[in-house]
Amino acid sequence: MERDNFGEDPQIRYLRQVFGYTETAQADFLRRLNISPFDDRLRRWRETALKLFEKVWMLSSKRGATSEKEQVSKIYLHCLAHFLKMNRIAVPPEMLPVDENVDSLIKDVLK
Numbered sequence: 001m002e003r004d005n006f007g008e009d010p011q012i013r014y015l016r017q018v019f020g021y022t023e024t025a026q027a028d029f030l031r032r033l034n035i036s037p038f039d040d041r042l043r044r045w046r047e048t049a050l051k052l053f054e055k056v057w058m059l060s061s062k063r064g065a066t067s068e069k070e071q072v073s074k075i076y077l078h079c080l081a082h083f084l085k086m087n088r089i090a091v092p093p094e095m096l097p098v099d100e101n102v103d104s105l106i107k108d109v110l111k
Contacts, residue, residue, distance in 0.1 A: 056075050075102050
């Protein structure tokens, strides 16, 4: 039986760390908004936010922004918040990590 070395790849380990960190930040964010993890609307919001996130992250990378897990998490939370607001869910500004650059990136992607 051959050993699977997939998990030893540094890029795979990095992505697992990034997405693990983002999942934790998202769970905390939704908890603070009093949105149940079992809310039927979450799937649609997450799928839509993910599409925007991918575009914003790509644009951020092209512009030379950092790829630290905290930055990636900020991008995702801002994308998710964007769609929550569009669905009339109040997201107080203080609940989001401060990053004017992310807001600018989102606006550029949505043009």
